[in-house]
Amino acid sequence: MKPQVISVGESLVEIMRDSPGQPLDQAGVFQGPFASGAPAIFAVAAARLGMRTGMVSGIGEDAFGTLLDRRLQQEGVDCSQVQRLPGTTTGIAFIAYQRGGEREFVFHLRQSAAGLVDESAVADSYFDEVKWLHISGSALALSPQSLALCRRALALTRKNQGRLSFDPNLRPELMPLAEAKECFAPFIEQADLLLPTVEEALAITGTEDEEEAARRLLAGKDRILALKRGGAGSTIYSRSGRVDQPGFSVVEVDPTGAGDCFNAACLYGVDAGWPMTQVARFANAAGALAVTRQGPMEGAPTVAQIEVLLQKSV
Ligand code: ATP
Ligand code: MG
Numbered sequence: 001m002k003p004q005v006i007s008v009g010e011s012l013v014e015i016m017r018d019s020p021g022q023p024l025d026q027a028g029v030f031q032g033p034f035a036s037g038a039p040a041i042f043a044v045a046a047a048r049l050g051m052r053t054g055m056v057s058g059i060g061e062d063a064f065g066t067l068l069d070r071r072l073q074q075e076g077v078d079c080s081q082v083q084r085l086p087g088t089t090t091g092i093a094f095i096a097y098q099r100g101g102e103r104e105f106v107f108h109l110r111q112s113a114a115g116l117v118d119e120s121a122v123a124d125s126y127f128d129e130v131k132w133l134h135i136s137g138s139a140l141a142l143s144p145q146s147l148a149l150c151r152r153a154l155a156l157t158r159k160n161q162g163r164l165s166f167d168p169n170l171r172p173e174l175m176p177l178a179e180a181k182e183c184f185a186p187f188i189e190q191a192d193l194l195l196p197t198v199e200e201a202l203a204i205t206g207t208e209d210e211e212e213a214a215r216r217l218l219a220g221k222d223r224i225l226a227l228k229r230g231g232a233g234s235t236i237y238s239r240s241g242r243v244d245q246p247g248f249s250v251v252e253v254d255p256t257g258a259g260d261c262f263n264a265a266c267l268y269g270v271d272a273g274w275p276m277t278q279v280a281r282f283a284n285a286a287g288a289l290a291v292t293r294q295g296p297m298e299g300a301p302t303v304a305q306i307e308v309l310l311q312k313s314v
Helices: 038-048 063-074 137-141 144-159 177-190 198-205 210-218 258-272 276-290 303-312
Strands: 005-008 012-017 030-036 053-059 078-084 091-097 103-108 132-136 163-167 224-228 234-238 241-245
Touching: 005 038, 005 144, 012 063, 030 038, 030 063, 030 091, 038 053, 038 063, 038 132, 038 137, 038 258, 053 063, 063 078, 132 137, 132 144, 132 258, 137 144, 137 177, 144 163, 144 177, 163 177, 163 258, 177 198, 198 210, 198 224, 210 224, 210 234, 224 258, 224 276, 234 276, 241 276, 258 276, 276 303
Parallel strands: 005 053, 005 132, 012 091, 053 078, 132 163
Antiparallel strands: 012 030, 091 103, 224 234, 234 241
């Protein structure tokens, strides 16, 4: 069976400091490797919600590639288009948290399988039943090959009347903001569901006023804009106006991946045609559950787990 939700972009392993406040320019202890990469976390989150999900990505001929392939398969993500590129190694992200919660990254990506995989990786027929293509800005910023692959995936999705979900996921370590704005513009323009954090929405539109940023991103189109606010929850702007939903109170263990779990849950609700208040609550619950577990995709919840949290917090 072909996937209805397709995530295109980097799968990588994440190797992180075991406690905050240990910068990457000094020797110290790391934990990992953990299966990661925003597109891969999204794919796992979507699969756990029961959506028929596939991934188009590149992995290397090494142990990290084996780890990723095994993990994605175990999670029920279709990996038939995850290419194991001969002679390459798998992408790696080293991550440190500063004491204030800011993140520092060192990426080994551009020359990895994630950066080298190109549009020839896509079998056209893989998109025959696609309802949603999900793209993260990091996949556009990663390399010219990855950008070309994303463009091709979007063209195939449009040909099959599928919709585009886009998370800018700005990573200045991969591409400076000015360049990213230009590179992402055609994807933002075509997105049916836009999933930035508040900070990203302001940075991309170059304004300090959230309402103005929302107006510019909606651009008078029939699209949905969900703004993520970390522990404070989210706001959804759509044709029917603005909906604010506070975050759920949970103990944060590891914030990485919250955005991607929120994205998958938001797409789930939009796909089901729910009212925006329900979509925002459901997606906030998914993001909240995601931060309660160590590891980028460990906390991605099932629908049943989200319902338990929703019922506890009526
Ligand atoms: P990442 O890029 O690390 O995956 P993000 O920065 O894109 O994350 P966030 O705004 O941190 O996204 O988180 C997405 C959503 O998850 C939030 O809008 C909120 O609903 C939920 N969430 C995140 N952190 C918390 C928290 N500490 N407590 C409760 N909910 C949270
Ligand atoms: Mg994010």
